[in-house]
Amino acid sequence: xxxxxxxxxxxxxxxxxxxxxxxxxxxxxxxxxxxxxxxxxxxxxxxxxxxxxxxxxxxxxxxxxxxxxxxxxxxxxxxxxxxxxxxxxxxxxx
Amino acid sequence: xxxxxxxxxxxxxxxxxxxxxxxxxxxxxxxxxxxxxxxxxxxxxxxxxxxxxxxxxxxxxxxxxxxxxxxxxxxxxxxxxxxxxxxxxxxxxxxxxxxxxxxxxxxxxxxxxxxxxxxxxxxxxxxxxxxxxxxxxxxxxxxxxxxxxxxxxx
Numbered sequence: 198x199x200x201x202x203x204x205x206x207x208x209x210x211x212x213x214x215x216x217x218x219x220x221x222x223x224x225x226x227x228x229x230x231x232x233x234x235x236x237x238x239x240x241x242x243x244x245x246x247x248x249x250x251x252x253x254x255x256x257x258x259x260x261x262x263x264x265x266x267x268x269x270x271x272x273x274x275x276x277x278x279x280x281x282x283x284x285x286x287x288x289x290x291x
Numbered sequence: 292x293x294x295x296x297x298x299x300x301x302x303x304x305x306x307x308x309x310x311x312x313x314x315x316x317x318x319x320x321x322x323x324x325x326x327x328x329x330x331x332x333x334x335x336x337x338x339x340x341x342x343x344x345x346x347x348x349x350x351x352x353x354x355x356x357x358x359x360x361x362x363x364x365x366x367x368x369x370x371x372x373x374x375x376x377x378x379x380x381x382x383x384x385x386x387x388x389x390x391x392x393x394x395x396x397x398x399x400x401x402x403x404x405x406x407x408x409x410x411x412x413x414x415x416x417x418x419x420x421x422x423x424x425x426x427x428x429x430x431x432x433x434x435x436x437x438x439x440x441x442x443x444x445x
Contacts, residue, residue, distance in 0.1 A: 251351060258350075259358045266360070269430040273423075281430065282437050290438065 261289035293392070295336045295365045299416050305409050312402055313392030318385035324368070325379045331372040333393040337364045340389025344368070344381050356382055360427075367420050372396050374421075 249257070264285040272280040298306040313336065318324055324335065324342060341363055345356035359381065362368050371379050373396060403410025 248351075251353065254350065255355060255357070258348075262358050262360075265431050265434065266427065269427055269434070272430055273426055282434060 257287075257289040261285075261287040293336065293338050293365065295367070295392075296420060297334075297336055297367050297413060297416050300412050301409060305406070305412075308406075309394075309399075309402065309409065309413065310392070312398045313394050316391050316393050318389045318391065320385060320387045322385050322389075324383040324385060324389075324391065327379055327382045329379050331369060331377045331379045331396075333395050334370055334372045334399070335368045335383075335391040335393055337362055337366055337368065338390040338392055339364055340385055340387055342368055342383045342389060342391075343386050344383050346381050356384070360424075367417070370417055370421060373399070373417065 264287045268280075268283050268285050271283070292303070292307060292310055295310075298309050301309065315338070316324075316335075318340070325331070327347065341361060343358055344360040344362065346359050347354050348357045349355075350357075362383075368383050368391075369379065371377060377396070399413075403413065
C-alpha cells in the first residue's frame with residue numbers, strides 16, 4: 198500500500214513537471230512575433246529615381262565614344278602603358 | 292583633285308586615273324549611304340561633308356544606332372566592298388549634306404589588273420585604313436575590359 202501511494206505521488210509529481218514544461222513551451226510558441234518592417238519601406242524606392250532622358254543618354258554615349266577615340270589616338274601616337282589606360286572626362290562612365 | 296588616303300603615294304597621273312573611276316553621289320542630311328548587313332559593292336571616298344558610322348544597340352528597350360566613328364573628307368568608307376564576304380559591317384549616315392565618290396569593286400579590280408603597281412599602292416593604303424581601324428578598336432576594347440575589371444574588383 199505504501200509502495201502504491203509512493204508511486205502515485207511520484208506519478209503526480211511527474212505530471213506536474215510535465216504540465217509546467219508544456220505550459221512554458223506553449224507560452225514561448227504563443228509569444229507575439231517580432232514586428233517585421235514592410236519590404237517596401239526597407240527597399241529604396243526606384244519609382245521616384247529620375248532617369249536620364251534617352252536623348253541625353255545617347256548624347257553621353259556619343260560624347261564618350263569621341264573622348265575614347267581621342268584618348269586611343271593619343272595612345273597610338275605614343276604607345277605607353279599609362280596612355281593606354283588614361284582617363285577621360287566622359288560623363289557616361291564617371 | 293581630291294586628296295584622299297586611298298590614292299596616297301600614287302603619281303598625280305595615276306591618282307587622276309583612279310579618281311576618274313569614282314562616281315559622285317550627293318547625300319542630303321540624314322540620308323543613309325550604306326546599311327549594316329547589306330551587300331557591299333562600292334567603296335566610298337568622302338569628297339565633302341561627313342559620315343557617321345554607327346552600330347545598333349539596345350538602349351532602354353529601344354534599338355538605337357550608336358556612333359562608333361566619324362569620317363571626314365579624304366577618308367575611305369565601305370572597305371567591306373573589297374573584302375569577303377562583301378557585306379557592310381556597320382551603317383553610314385550623312386549628318387549633313389555630303390558628297391562621296393563611289394568606286395565599284397569591279398571597276399577597281401579591272402583597273403588594278405591592268406596597272407598592278409597602282410593596285411599594290413592602293414591595296415597598301417587600304418591595309419593602312421583597315422589597320423588603323425583595328426588598332427583603334429583593339430585599344431578601345433582593352434580600355435573597356437580594364438574598366439570592367441576595375442568595377443568587378445571594387
